[in-house]
Structure formats: C-alpha cells, structure tokens
Amino acid sequence: MSRSSALGRSRQRGLSIIEVLVSMVIGLVVVGAVLLSYIASGQTNKLQAAYSQMNEDAQIGLLILSRDLQLAGYAQATGHDPLTFQFGRTYSGNAVFGCDTGFVAANTTAAVACAATGSSPAIEVVYEGDVTNTVPTSGGLPSDCLGASLTQQTVGATSFYITRNRYYVANSVLGRPELHCASNKAAATGGALVDNVEGMKIWYGEANPIDKRQIVRYVSAANVLDPTFANVVSVRVCLLMRSSEPVLTAEDPSTYLDCDSVTQNSADRFARRAYFTTTALRNKMTF
Template identity: 60%
Template sequence: MKQRVLRSRMQGLSLIEVLVSLVIGLIVVGAVLVSYLGSGKTGKVQAAYAEMNENAQIAMTIMNRDLLLAGYAQPTGVSGTTFTRSYSDRPIFGCDKGLDNVIRRNQTAPWDNTVCAVAGADDHVIEVVYEADLTNTVPTAANVPSDCIGNTLPTTVVGTATYYIAHNRFYLSSGASGKSELYCASQQGAAGQPLVDNVEAMRIWYGEANAANPRQIVKYVSASSVSDWGRVLSVRVCLLMKSSEAVLNSEDPLTYLDCDGVERTSADFFVRRAYFTTTTLRNKMAF
C-alpha cells in the first residue's frame, strides 16, 4: 500500500525567502568586492609614496654628498698661520631663474652673475666645486677622478702640481619620457645626464653668515639674495616629487604643500610630496 504524504508535512522555500537569501548574498559579495577594490587602491597609493620616498632619498643623497665636498682642497703649504690650497675660490654658486640659455649649463668657465637669467619661472640650479681625487670620486678606467656623471675630469696645473677640480651642476630638465628629472652636468662641456626622475620642482636656499661672525648663519636666502658666496655655510634643498602614475581620484584628498609651504591641488590625480634636507658645508665651518 502506498503511503500518503500529507500536504501539511511538505517542506520548501517560499519566493520571499529566496529573494531575501539572494539579497543577503549580494550584500556579502558587494562588501567583499568593495573591500578588495579599496585595498587594491590603497596599495597603489602606498606604492606611489614608497617610490617617491626612494627617489627623493637617492636624489638628496647624491646632492648631499657633493655639498659635503664643496670647497674641499688638499693643503699645499703654509702661509703664516693658514694653509694654502689648490682651490680657494667659492665652493658653490647658484641661480634662481635658471641660466640665460641651455648651452650655459655646460659652459667651460665657472658661472658668474652674468649667466643667470633675470626673468622667468623658478628654475633653481646650483654648482658645487671641489678638488676631486681618487678617494672622493669614482676613478675612471684611466685611473683619473671623475665628475658627477662619471666623465674624466680635465687637469688643472698650478706650478708643478696637477689637480682635478670638479664643477658639478645640478638642475631640472625634461628627459626623453617628457618627465621632469634631476640632471647633473660638469665643467668640461659634456651634456648633462639624468640622475633621478619624477622630480617636479627644486628649491634651494643658502645659509649665509654675517661679516662679524663668519661661522654663524644668520639667514637663509635665495641665490639672487646672496650678498657674498664666500659666507655661505649651508644649503637647504627642497625636492617636490611626483608619482609616476595617477593613482588618486576625485574622492581622495587632492591637496599638498609645495616647497614654499603653499597649498596646491593635484588636478591631474598624481601624488606629490615635498622633501627637505639641509647640508652644512663642512669645509667652510672648520675652525
């Protein structure tokens, strides 16, 4: 005999229950998807800041090293109570508005006030001068001191002695990719070469002492306001770094502070950050 199945004992899901289950499932999946997308975007922003931190550290390390050597020269004798040296001219020089033309970046003579542009946008450049040798530079294949881009330095003859004087010039220029990069050029006329990319702006201030106390910095000024380059004891550098990709969107904070402390807006959705460093010219501070 077949058993009858009572209708009251039959079980199943109603349409409302199915719809509720689907809604709950969609909410869970949506939450997981939003979390995944958010973590991916956060990772891109963090990677952009990590890249900028690394590039800024490399650029500042390169410039810092040269600034620490500014004015360095081996003693060649004694005159009264002071040492005579192979190089005793100004250790650094700079311009606020760039140079009067591109060729001047690689001119064979040291800079002077006549080659600084007097108008135009901010385009800070700096020249660092010191006696190069086989210990403070990377020797070339000919076992000769090199400049900031690895080229052989020309010789400077004083009496019977031969010296190598580096004139390393740091500035910003657009590379082959169109991005703004930190460049270095040297005195002997070779074309400058890029060192670090995505450096959007560079600002330089000079710590100048007064005549009464030549070892006490009383003010930081731009290059055009330096009254005596021989009294500059330190250099403050700011590099405004830019991410290599646009990782922000309209919902993110788009403001940042530039090298002058002015709040700017990143309309192109690239991340930017200003980095500062101050270097004392130790060859000017020695007692």
C-alpha cells in the same frame, strides 16, 4: 491517494520566490561588501607603494646633493705661508654658485651664467676631485657626477682636478620631471639622476662676516649679498617629488604642501610631497 504519498510530496516542496529573492539580496550584499573591501585595500596599497617610492627617490636625490655639498670648496694644501700662518690651496674659488632661474647652459666649459627667465633653480658645486671623493673611471681618474673623467690642471708643480657638478630639474623626452646633473666637460650634455623630481628650491645660509660659523639668514640665490657666494656656509634644499602615475581618487585628499609650505591642489591626481635637507659646507666653516 494514500496518506504516505501526500506526505512525500509535501516534503519535496521547493523554495518560494520570496525566499529566493531574499537569499539573492543577502548574497549580493555580502559580495558587494567583500568587493568594496578589496577595492579599498587595493587603493590603499597603491597609495602606500607610491609614497614609498617617493620617499626612496627623495632620499637618493637629497643624499647625492648633500654629499656633494659637504665636499664643496675642498682643496689640498700646497704650502705654508710663515707670515700669515695660512696654507695655500690648489683651488680657492667659489665653493657653490646658484641661480633662481637656472643656468643658460649647464654643460658649458666656461663659467655658468644665470638664465634671464625660468622657474627652476640650479646650483653648481665645486671642489677638488680625486679618486677617494669621486667614483674613479676605468682609467683611474677622478670623475664628475655623470662618471666622466675630469681634466687635469697644473699650477706650478702641483697637478690636480676640479669638479664642477651642476644640478637642476628638467623633463625627460617622455615629459617626466627628473633631477639632472651636468658638468663643464665639453661632451657632457647632462643626464638624469633621479626620476619624478617635479621641482627644487634652494636657500643659501649666509654667515656673519665676523663669525663665519654663525648663519644669520637663509636666502634665495638672487638675495645672496656677495656675488661670489663667499659667505655662504650652508645650503638648504627642497625636492618636490611626484608619484610616477596618477594614484589619487576622488575620495583621497588631493592637497599637499609645496617647498614654501603653501597648500596646493593635485588636480591631475598625482601624489606629491616636499622633502628637505640642510647641509653645512664643511670646507667653508672656520674652526
């Protein structure tokens, strides 16, 4: 055998088993690191998307409630009393009314009544509705929170419309918690406004009877001193939002603060967060 043939065969020698195994291990480590990074990035994006959706839904829900509360007690003036220097009003009843246990029937045509038991509160917001502070119907009439036309009322020579929007939390037919609204319209059974609202809590700011602009305390509906809620000039609302699907893993923090700022645990892996707003009842304030 010539020397050149031996050198050719030595140059064609392949990898040893050890070299192949080392290369495979290095490759698996690299692939594993990339895979873990991809999974972690996907979970982070999933959580961010869930919290972004919760933020958006909470803003919509609180905006709806805050807007209606700013109108609570609104009514047109109907005349001036020269002795008392006060204007008459088309509506002078409750601006708001609430129940810590919810309403017996949110869509009753009569006055709402508190349920004997229940864990979710409800609130009724009342004001004179017109085509500027409500969404007009196709017939050009003021509407309630579900878009149903209001019924005209007449006192003396004055005709007007009263809005009675009632907000509460209920489950959909699929079991998803939602912020609902109903009114005193006979055909209005209530409808969903915002999805994934798991809970709601409401506190009422009572004014000093002497100084109507000075709020002395925030209490639940059961602790409001005046049963007509006449001294309530502000309302604080908390919405407890839930993600639309389980997004938490075993590595993610599963605790959250509820509407009472108490730490709770999401054992079902749904993300949750509490959102707050406080609204002054401008038509109840004395300026």
